[in-house]
Amino acid sequence: MxxxxxxxxxxxxxxxxxxxxxxxxxxxxxxxxxxxxxxxxxxxxxxxxxxxxxxxxxxxxxxxxxxxxxxxxxxxxxxxxxxxxxIQVVFQDPYTSLNPAMTVEDILTEPLLVTGVNRKEAKERVARLLEDVRLPADAGQRLPREFSGGQRQRIAIARALTRSxxxxxxxxxxxxxxxxxxxxxxxxxxxxxxxxxxxxxxxxxxxxxxxxxxxxxxxxxxxxxxxxxxxxxxxSEPTHPYTKKLWLAAPVPDPVKQAERRAARHALAKETAA
Known part of the structure; x- marks a missing residue:
């Protein structure tokens, strides 16, 4: 195997x-x-x-x-x-992947109910999942729009985990x-x-x-x-020119180092274009 x-x-x-x-x-x-x-x-x-x-x-x-x-x-x-x-998925935009008309509890229990899990057990599992992703105890009774972007992504992660x-x-x-x-x-x-x-x-x-x-x-x-x-x-030490370009494009908090990266990125672009 x-x-x-x-x-x-x-x-x-x-x-x-x-x-x-x-x-x-x-x-x-x-x-x-x-x-x-x-x-x-x-x-x-x-x-x-x-x-x-x-x-x-x-x-x-x-x-x-x-x-x-x-x-x-x-x-x-x-x-x-x-x-x-x-195999499950977590998408980029948590809001568009969550049904805005359903409570969080309904969103998370749905994939369990369709596999034959009874509602009581599904609700208990959802409560544990919400705790696992660090959401408030009352999160299950609220709608997706009531949460911040980071919290909605936690809901999406919890949904991906429902079926283990x-x-x-x-x-x-x-x-x-x-x-x-x-x-x-x-x-x-x-x-x-x-x-x-x-x-x-x-x-x-x-x-x-x-x-x-x-x-x-x-x-x-x-x-x-x-x-x-x-x-x-x-x-940290990429070898391919394209990976180097991605590395140099990543922002850093130091303005001097950021300027050095920008200059190196331009030089690399000229080198690869030649």
Whole structure:
């Protein structure tokens, strides 16, 4: 049996109506149980498309995606619903992914009730989940609009955890938050992983974010992975010019160092364009 929970092997995705230009050009990536793999790249690099392909939301036109050794790329609707016990998702915008007309308790109990869990047990589990994500005791009786952005993302994380998944695809889950809320939510992800053993594919454009949360990092550029490795190494001493560009684009609080980075980024741009 493979040591990997998830294996993407030479995955290709081509959407109809785009001149048949592939969005992913044979991407390979793997995730071990309990591991966080950061997938980083600029907008349009294909990182969200890979996440959607794993979730069955994008057409896999080549290669394989295996979960616990089973090819899941071509699963039908029923099999995909069954797989949702093991693979869940946290999206970028928590508000649009939460039904504004439902209370938080209803949002979180719904995925449990449809699997046959009785309402009393579902409510007890939801109460524990809300406590686990550090939300107030009365949060279950309130509507999503009554919470801040950081709190709504905690609700989304709790929903992803309702079925005790083995893997969560996190698609830019902190990019809409301010820096203080980003840090709190990232620490929450780490705490949950240490407690439950869940694995993450953590999709972001921010090398600082993936450095904070990831064990390993893969850098995606125009549908190809151009650099992979240990998170500390890739995010502090990148070797590929594109990764260096991402690293130099990350803001730092020191204005002198920020000016030095800006100058280095311009020099790198000229060098790669030559």
């Amino acid at each position: 493979s040591e990997f929970l998830l294996e993407a092997d030479k995955v290709e995705v081509t959407y109809p109506g785009r001149g048949r230009t592939p969005v992913l050009k044979g991407v390979s990536l793997n995730i071990r149980p309990g591991e966080t793999v950061g997938l980083v790249g600029e907008s349009g690099s294909g990182k969200t498309t890979l996440g959607r392909a794993i979730l069955g939301l994008a057409p896999v036109t080549g290669g394989e995606i295996r979960f616990e050794g089973r090819d899941i790329a071509g699963l039908g609707r029923r099999a995909r619903r069954e797989l949702s016990d093991d 998944p083995k893997l969560i695809v996190c698609d830019e889950p902190v990019s809409a938050l301010d820096l203080s809320n980003q840090a709190r939510v990232l620490d929450l992800f780490i705490e949950i992983q240490e407690r439950t053993g869940v694995a993450y594919l953590f999709i972001t454009h921010d090398l600082a974010v993936v450095r904070h949360i990831s064990h390993r990092v893969a850098v995606l550029y125009r549908g190809d992975i151009v650099e992979t490795g240990d998170a500390a190494q890739v995010t």
